[in-house]
Amino acid sequence: xxxxxxxxxxxxxxxxxxxxxxxxxxxxxxxxxxxxxxxxxxxxxxxxxxxxxxxxxxxxxxxxxxxxxxxxxxxxxxxxxxxxxxxxxxxxxxxxxxxxxxxxxxxxxxxxxxxxxxxxxxxxxxxxxxxxxxx
Amino acid sequence: xxxxxxxxxxxxxxxxxxxxxxxxxxxxxxxxxxxxxxxxxxxxxxxxxxxxxxxxxxxxxxxxxxxxxxxxxxxxxxxxxxxxxxxxxxxxxxxxxxxxxxxxxxxxxxxxxxxxxxxxxxxxxxxxxxxxxxx
Amino acid sequence: xxxxxxxxxxxxxxxxxxxxxxxxxxxxxxxxxxxxxxxxxxxxxxxxxxxxxxxxxxxxxxxxxxxxxxxxxxxxxxxxxxxxxxxxxxxxxxxxxxxxxxxxxxxxxxxxxxxxxxxxxxxxxxxxxxxxxxx
Amino acid sequence: xxxxxxxxxxxxxxxxxxxxxxxxxxxxxxxxxxxxxxxxxxxxxxxxxxxxxxxxxxxxxxxxxxxxxxxxxxxxxxxxxxxxxxxxxxxxxxxxxxxxxxxxxxxxxxxxxxxxxxxxxxxxxxxxxxxxxxx
Numbered sequence: 001x002x003x004x005x006x007x008x009x010x011x012x013x014x015x016x017x018x019x020x021x022x023x024x025x026x027x028x029x030x031x032x033x034x035x036x037x038x039x040x041x042x043x044x045x046x047x048x049x050x051x052x053x054x055x056x057x058x059x060x061x062x063x064x065x066x067x068x069x070x071x072x073x074x075x076x077x078x079x080x081x082x083x084x085x086x087x088x089x090x091x092x093x094x095x096x097x098x099x100x101x102x103x104x105x106x107x108x109x110x111x112x113x114x115x116x117x118x119x120x121x122x123x124x125x126x127x128x129x130x131x132x133x134x135x
Numbered sequence: 136x137x138x139x140x141x142x143x144x145x146x147x148x149x150x151x152x153x154x155x156x157x158x159x160x161x162x163x164x165x166x167x168x169x170x171x172x173x174x175x176x177x178x179x180x181x182x183x184x185x186x187x188x189x190x191x192x193x194x195x196x197x198x199x200x201x202x203x204x205x206x207x208x209x210x211x212x213x214x215x216x217x218x219x220x221x222x223x224x225x226x227x228x229x230x231x232x233x234x235x236x237x238x239x240x241x242x243x244x245x246x247x248x249x250x251x252x253x254x255x256x257x258x259x260x261x262x263x264x265x266x267x268x269x270x
Numbered sequence: 271x272x273x274x275x276x277x278x279x280x281x282x283x284x285x286x287x288x289x290x291x292x293x294x295x296x297x298x299x300x301x302x303x304x305x306x307x308x309x310x311x312x313x314x315x316x317x318x319x320x321x322x323x324x325x326x327x328x329x330x331x332x333x334x335x336x337x338x339x340x341x342x343x344x345x346x347x348x349x350x351x352x353x354x355x356x357x358x359x360x361x362x363x364x365x366x367x368x369x370x371x372x373x374x375x376x377x378x379x380x381x382x383x384x385x386x387x388x389x390x391x392x393x394x395x396x397x398x399x400x401x402x403x404x405x
Numbered sequence: 406x407x408x409x410x411x412x413x414x415x416x417x418x419x420x421x422x423x424x425x426x427x428x429x430x431x432x433x434x435x436x437x438x439x440x441x442x443x444x445x446x447x448x449x450x451x452x453x454x455x456x457x458x459x460x461x462x463x464x465x466x467x468x469x470x471x472x473x474x475x476x477x478x479x480x481x482x483x484x485x486x487x488x489x490x491x492x493x494x495x496x497x498x499x500x501x502x503x504x505x506x507x508x509x510x511x512x513x514x515x516x517x518x519x520x521x522x523x524x525x526x527x528x529x530x531x532x533x534x535x536x537x538x539x540x
Binding site for chain 2: 010011012013014015017018037038039040041042043044047048049050052053054055056057060075076077078079080081082083126
């Protein structure tokens with residue numbers, strides 16, 4: 001199981017570019033923040049794609065940790081995200097939790113809250129396939 | 136109706152950061168490319184969130200253009216994206232087309248192809264609300 | 271606010287055909303059961319479409335009750351449902367709860383559990399538009 | 406490969422109850438009709454769950470046929486359906502076509518049209534897992 005510092009260190013290009021900062025990494029929750037500034041669309045609101053990126057990042061991370069316990073790897077199949085609000089500044093926090101952790105598929109939910117206002121601005125789900133690594 | 140140069144010039148922070156380059160802007164299609172390099176996850180594959188960002192960008196752009204004809208604005212409600220393949224290098228192209236352009240909602244589909252291999256790597260749909268601008 | 275008996279009495283054709291029985295109707299939860307027998311696909315498992323029907327029924331019912339308080343009506347825009355397990359017999363229970371109740375859109379979640387095994391077999395979400403009734 | 410008569414004969418309980426009639430069965434398309442009457446919600450409109458049932462039925466049928474060529478079976482993982490219109494009478498037709506037919510997953514799209522008005526009233530996608538049958 002990676003800890004928060006390791007999660008941050010092994011971060012990929014996109015997560016780094018978006019400014020995703022890991023806060024908590026455990027079997028039941030993966031939590032990270034992301035700034036609104038720098039991730040906005042042309043009208044000045046947080047880009048829906050940035051929200052989806054945070055959802056995908058945290059769900060994939062959680063699923064990969066869960067699958068690694070059985071020597072398996074994961075592959076995202078589908079993301080479904082509802083946009084419930086938005087913001088022009090501040091920081092959002094994503095909290096990922098597993099809904100289903102099976103031997104062949106996993107389903108993770110990620111709720112995204114705007115920290116300053118306390119509002120839930122999005123909620124997404126990622127359907128994930130669990131696979132054996134190629135030898 | 137914006138042309139390709141205007142679309143590129145009015146691009147927001149996230150689109151710029153991801154390297155999205157508009158290629159075609161019309162009533163029936165919005166097309167843009169995005170590099171894989173710089174948008175990858177920790178294992179070196181194109182990040183699913185980058186794919187969702189391209190989907191959201193192009194669907195929103197097309198929907199905004201369509202709504203502007205009636206003096207309306209748009210708001211993304213939901214994105215559903217299937218990941219069908221991936222890539223570690225090269226460039227992807229997203230092609231957005233409208234499925235439904237109504238007076239209160241729109242639905243846009245965005246197919247994402249890996250240019251070098253010719254493979255469809257994702258297909259997403261964005262459900263969009265059409266609203267009157269606040270006066 | 272309708273009570274359980276009224277909910278059952280005003281049931282539509284499809285709900286009746288599927289054997290949906292309302293158990294609880296409140297502002298925060300709408301609960302109903304549905305038999306597996308009679309709602310199976312060719313291989314003898316509960317049909318995914320029957321699951322989606324229960325999800326749509328309960329989410330729409332809850333949303334309609336919430337909107338009625340403001341004299342509004344609702345219209346389902348999108349359903350996203352994950353199938354996590356299945357069953358060949360017995361009864362399932364759907365529990366609908368609101369995630370977002372806004373003035374123009376609502377989002378409801380419906381978890382479907384197989385009563386006899388206690389397993390969560392599906393979880394769905396319905397994105398709903400809130401409208402003024404035509405006069 | 407089943408033909409239309411065989412498809413109809415092997416129909417499951419739910420498909421029969423909804424009045425689904427197969428019209429065409431081939432590698433690239435599965436087509437069937439469903440009556441609006443008998444499948445409505447309390448306000449007299451075609452129930453969204455009936456639409457989802459038609460989507461699930463046709464996508465699963467097409468995927469099962471495709472997987473059977475390799476001796477595999479299928480399992481629906483997720484359905485995402487957009488509701489674009491509705492009807493109070495007449496008949497709808499669903500046309501299923503494959504977007505991706507892989508060795509471990511498939512993605513099928515089903516467009517649902519109201520025959521009498523010619524309008525597209527819904528479009529859904531089903532993400533499907535391909536598995537080896539248990540021996």
